[in-house]
Amino acid sequence: MTDYREDPKPQYEKRTPTQIRLKPVKVTKKIISDLVEIVKENKELLRKAETKYQL
């Protein structure tokens, strides 16, 4: 919408929502372990912060 004085009209797009057509990324053990590691590290970070706060 370039001008709010005009009435909006439904906008549709035939292209895909990404720059290029993507194939699904296979959920591999490596991907899972990388993400799990981050989640665990974050949990530990929060736990330490909480302990520090309680002290």
Added chain:
Amino acid sequence: MKVYFSHSISESIKHKYLYLDNDFLSELFKDEIVLTETLHILDGSVFLIDPLTALEFLRDIYMPQQYNKKKKFISNEIFSPATNHQEIYKNLQENALLLSRIYAHQNHKNRSGVVDLFLAARLMYYQSPLLITGNKKDFPSCVFDTIGVLNIEQSGDGVMKPFCLIQFNRTNFEACYSALQKLPQ
């Protein structure tokens, strides 16, 4: 924490573009068991992160270590960033304004936030992507269909938190849009 779901979900999402809302993304970031189970359930779709969802996910974190963890998490190859440039926003803004007027006309009591309106506008803009969100109320049934539900049991209190898979229904939208246009000027 445990994930409960209907097996038809895995079929519904195969080879589809699937936007992850911030509440869902945050749930994955909270617990490794939920993360692992959910990724296996949703395997086969393209996980998309809207730029505004990424902003919501990363906002308000001042601790550099925690901020870096979150950034590293959504930068994993499994999450793809949705296209982000000015030309798209002009169109999304148009859809968002229209959707907000339709929600109001259809007596949708809840006022959706701007980020959810833009996410809804994206679901409308592209051809049949899906969204997984814990805030179904921000995507009303007059325009969006629920095609599946995934329940995540919360640790501690055992409360079941539902996350809905939703999709834009163009036929319903056109009917609502036509009703809006018929209002006396």
